[in-house]
Amino acid sequence: MAMMSKTMDLIEGFVKEGSFKWVLSRKTSLDEEFEEMERSPSGKRKWIAELSPVANVIVGRCSRILDVSMDELQSNFEREASETIKSPANYARNFLEYSCLRALSLAAHITGHLADRAFRRLTFDMMLAWEIPSSSQSGVKVDADSTVCLEAFCRIAPAIPTIAEVITCSNLFDLLSSSTGNRLSFAMYDKYLAGLDRAIKKMKSQSESALLAGLRAERAEKILEIDGTLTTQPVLEHVGTSAWPGRLTLTDHALYFETLKVVTYDKPKAYELAEDLKQVIKPELTGPWGSRLFDKAVMYKSIKLSEPVFMEFPELTGHSRRDYWLAIMLEIFYAHRFIEKYNITGLEREETILKASLGILRLQALQDLPQSSNPILQYESLLMFNLCDKLPGGDSILETLANSISSRKKDKRGSHFYSLSPRAMLTNLGVVSGSEESTTDRLLVGDILVGGMSPLEKALRDSRVNYKKVELAQASVDGVKVDGLDTNLALMKELLYPVIEIGKMLLSLALWEDPIKSFFFCCFSTFIIIRGWIAYATIGLLLFMALFILLTKLTNQGRSIEELKVVAPPAMNTMEQLLAVQNAISQVEEFVQDGNIVLLKLRSLLMAVPSQATDMAILALAGTAICLALLPTRLITLMTFLEVFTRYSPPRRPSTERWTRRLREWWFSIPAAPVVVEREKEDKKKR
Numbered sequence: 001m002a003m004m005s006k007t008m009d010l011i012e013g014f015v016k017e018g019s020f021k022w023v024l025s026r027k028t029s030l031d032e033e034f035e036e037m038e039r040s041p042s043g044k045r046k047w048i049a050e051l052s053p054v055a056n057v058i059v060g061r062c063s064r065i066l067d068v069s070m071d072e073l074q075s076n077f078e079r080e081a082s083e084t085i086k087s088p089a090n091y092a093r094n095f096l097e098y099s100c101l102r103a104l105s106l107a108a109h110i111t112g113h114l115a116d117r118a119f120r121r122l123t124f125d126m127m128l129a130w131e132i133p134s135s136s137q138s139g140v141k142v143d144a145d146s147t148v149c150l151e152a153f154c155r156i157a158p159a160i161p162t163i164a165e166v167i168t169c170s171n172l173f174d175l176l177s178s179s180t181g182n183r184l185s186f187a188m189y190d191k192y193l194a195g196l197d198r199a200i201k202k203m204k205s206q207s208e209s210a211l212l213a214g215l216r217a218e219r220a221e222k223i224l225e226i227d228g229t230l231t232t233q234p235v236l237e238h239v240g241t242s243a244w245p246g247r248l249t250l251t252d253h254a255l256y257f258e259t260l261k262v263v264t265y266d267k268p269k270a271y272e273l274a275e276d277l278k279q280v281i282k283p284e285l286t287g288p289w290g291s292r293l294f295d296k297a298v299m300y301k302s303i304k305l306s307e308p309v310f311m312e313f314p315e316l317t318g319h320s321r322r323d324y325w326l327a328i329m330l331e332i333f334y335a336h337r338f339i340e341k342y343n344i345t346g347l348e349r350e351e352t353i354l355k356a357s358l359g360i361l362r363l364q365a366l367q368d369l370p371q372s373s374n375p376i377l378q379y380e381s382l383l384m385f386n387l388c389d390k391l392p393g394g395d396s397i398l399e400t401l402a403n404s405i406s407s408r409k410k411d412k413r414g415s416h417f418y419s420l421s422p423r424a425m426l427t428n429l430g431v432v433s434g435s436e437e438s439t440t441d442r443l444l445v446g447d448i449l450v451g452g453m454s455p456l457e458k459a460l461r462d463s464r465v466n467y468k469k470v471e472l473a474q475a476s477v478d479g480v481k482v483d484g485l486d487t488n489l490a491l492m493k494e495l496l497y498p499v500i501e502i503g504k505m506l507l508s509l510a511l512w513e514d515p516i517k518s519f520f521f522c523c524f525s526t527f528i529i530i531r532g533w534i535a536y537a538t539i540g541l542l543l544f545m546a547l548f549i550l551l552t553k554l555t556n557q558g559r560s561i562e563e564l565k566v567v568a569p570p571a572m573n574t575m576e577q578l579l580a581v582q583n584a585i586s587q588v589e590e591f592v593q594d595g596n597i598v599l600l601k602l603r604s605l606l607m608a609v610p611s612q613a614t615d616m617a618i619l620a621l622a623g624t625a626i627c628l629a630l631l632p633t634r635l636i637t638l639m640t641f642l643e644v645f646t647r648y649s650p651p652r653r654p655s656t657e658r659w660t661r662r663l664r665e666w667w668f669s670i671p672a673a674p675v676v677v678e679r680e681k682e683d684k685k686k687r
Helices: 002-016 029-039 053-066 070-080 091-107 117-131 150-159 169-176 186-208 320-341 346-367 384-390 394-410 422-428 455-480 485-495 497-510 515-531 534-555 574-606 611-630 633-645 653-668
Strands: 223-227 235-239 242-251 254-259 269-272 280-286 294-301 309-312
Touching (some): 053 070, 053 091, 070 091, 091 150, 117 186, 169 346, 186 223, 223 320, 235 254, 242 320, 280 309, 280 320, 294 320, 320 394, 346 384, 346 394, 394 455, 485 497, 485 574, 497 633, 515 633, 574 611
Antiparallel strands (some): 235 242, 235 309, 242 254, 294 309
16 A cells, blocks of 8 residues: 555646646647657667667657566566466557556545646547557657547557546547547647546536435435526426426436425436336427327336426427437446346446446546537447447447456456456545445456457447448348338339239139149149148248348349339329328228128127027037047148139039038028127317
């Protein structure tokens, strides 16, 4: 502990004494330190041959933060790293990663580090060095206007849980670099971290206030967002046909709504997110007196409520407020479902909730960015648990995350360097009270593995590959959608053309329109049934289909699918469309009526209303049961096939027509069971 205290005092001394003053220089921050390293004869200011000048500067800074010489830092790396990580091809980058992550695991413990612009510049320079780590890249120049790529950001930023998370890191970078050609500048990175620092301080001040203190005290809930306090941005709670304005508060465990009175707020109503109450949270339409007009609300439903509650977020255009609140509510809800599913308890449970909370704070920081550099936010893509719910294989990502949490919980023996956690970060920022245990893993900081990909990163990579395939497939689906019922019916008819033709061919054989073809088909089918080859015939059909698809795939390599041509039906005017809709509705109504009559006649048979028809039904059912009990399945199948297929053959046609008429007469003789339709009386009250 004394060594740790000494190191922390040393780091804070660097900040207080202005040892990071290189950040204020636009031109020579790295050049001056490079010259200083050249003048230094030995000790901590050493030149490592495998590294580029920029990488040497960064490793020198890391050695000073860690209070060790560069020689000692390099020897520690060579002792702890495997031979694969120390391979000459990747030695420079892996050693740089090792040095940066070790330094960040200590530097990020400084109280209020996000507010320190020197710390922000340090992390950004680490990303710059990650792009050009090797001495073979010495010719690449770095200045104050240099930018970083996605890979560098995703290797360094997630090492500090407050700045980024492995799962959402790529989407965060895309948003920050959208206005600078997919390369992140320090100006944008600095604005983002400044906004994140303000969001964390805002959460701290709100959580320490007396707002809902009595309800939050038991679980030490932290306030993440408040809305409805401004008259220009109200929040309306709809219950039944009534709607009331009020203040909406989201904590890391629940949602609270306080109805606005004349000058004060009413007693808050709690809507639980942490407990499993079979909640349903989704976007919904609302309007005055229970109407469904405006797509600006979130529905909350649980087994504790007699009816669903709708939270409306009015705005003139769009529904971005609603989308934001829906995303952050679901993030807390999904986080608690994740905790419950994988039985995460203790400190790990609190850290999981803090992961979700930090995602919401990052979202608030991004909303503070200037509009010119802040495109339309896809909220769910920047929140970890929302994104896992959306991505293909998101359940695998969450399972890997749970395994990672479990393994860190079991392994308390590591001793290479400190792993960072959300709890440690927020403790040092003054948001969470308590001490953090030193949980470490070999060459692992947080979810970043030096010189390789952690299991979480691998699961995320596989999921993103599948997601790109899904996106391409969905784009093709959106491109082939057509408008109009008649056009869609024409398209469906064209797609089902092969099936329709096969059906027509089988019907022609069954009707014996060509007796010779029908006779040979009947003999062939009978032979298959007698020999018991139905299963083999099914297997052969499936193999034929698989072989057809395989041959098509081999012959169509590199060629696009031929477009399906559909002849659109003649366009209809408004009156014709109305008549067509009316005709379709009439046909559907008639079809439903016929179905109800069939069901009522069957009910009449079951209730034994008509005596003669009931006797025939009893004899038919009893005979069928005896046949099924005494005769072998193969013989029953053969008899059923011959009965159905030879029904319209020349010898049997007259008897078939006669028995069909008798069966129809028998069916018409069955009366329908009586029905009484009662209308429920509704109390019409004006509210």
